Amino acid sequence: KAGVTQTPRYLIKTRGQQVTLSCSPISGHRSVSWYQQTPGQGLQFLFEYFSETQRNKGNFPGRFSGRQFSNSRSEMNVSTLELGDSALYLCASSLDIGQEEAFFGQGTRLTVV
Amino acid sequence: AQSVSQHNHHVILSEAASLELGCNYSYGGTVNLFWYVQYPGQHLQLLLKYFSGDPLVKGIKGFEAEFIKSKFSFNLRKPSVQWSDTAEYFCAVIFLNQAGTALIFGKGTTLSVSS
Numbered sequence: 001k002a003g004v005t006q007t008p009r010y011l012i013k014t015r016g017q018q019v020t021l022s023c024s025p026i027s028g029h030r031s032v033s034w035y036q037q038t039p040g041q042g043l044q045f046l047f048e049y050f051s052e053t054q055r056n057k058g059n060f061p062g063r064f065s066g067r068q069f070s071n072s073r074s075e076m077n078v079s080t081l082e083l084g085d086s087a088l089y090l091c092a093s094s095l096d097i098g099q100e101e102a103f104f105g106q107g108t109r110l111t112v113v
Numbered sequence: 114a115q116s117v118s119q120h121n122h123h124v125i126l127s128e129a130a131s132l133e134l135g136c137n138y139s140y141g142g143t144v145n146l147f148w149y150v151q152y153p154g155q156h157l158q159l160l161l162k163y164f165s166g167d168p169l170v171k172g173i174k175g176f177e178a179e180f181i182k183s184k185f186s187f188n189l190r191k192p193s194v195q196w197s198d199t200a201e202y203f204c205a206v207i208f209l210n211q212a213g214t215a216l217i218f219g220k221g222t223t224l225s226v227s228s
């Protein structure tokens with residue numbers, strides 16, 4: 001079956017702009033989580049959604065937001081982009097909320113100039 | 114704050130050498146433990162996981178890990194590495210006292226295997 005799909009794969013944005021990233025989970029998976037990966041900080045948890053509800057949020061400013069749709073697809077939005085937001089943004093899906101294995105997408109590489 | 118530490122930032126080995134990557138976490142309660150691998154240009158893949166039971170777990174590609182509760186550790190091992198094991202390895206923990214099931218990752222260890 002198809003894996004986790006993230007679009008777009010690459011993005012270049014200017015400081016101050018906003019960006020929306022999309023994630024389609026594996027069919028049947030209802031939980032979606034987002035992570036930011038940078039060389040200095042590694043993988044940092046952004047937020048987690050289950051059944052269209054945010055269940056957990058990491059330590060990121062309010063410029064980072066997300067949502068989940070009824071078909072479990074998820075989007076994350078970053079407003080007022082800063083240079084430091086340049087990173088690989090990873091989406092992971094799992095069957096259910098709980099102690100499940102998470103399957104990761106290839107990520108969206110965001111570069112802010 | 115709950116955290117995960119990986120002791121080695123970069124490990125360089127020759128083929129056939131043995132591997133052990135350290136991972137410690139900060140919390141004394143119930144946890145679920147994972148090792149993920151990221152090969153160059155590829156997405157994160159699960160190597161192995163521990164939820165309960167036998168503390169020695171076996172994963173794919175000959176990897177294994179041992180959960181030592183008293184040491185809050187979950188070290189990854191492989192008796193004989195191959196060139197194809199060159200990758201970045203991440204230890205991750207779900208701390209079961211928290212709402213939600215966020216994976217908390219260590220900073221990763223880059224493994225370089227020379228042939």
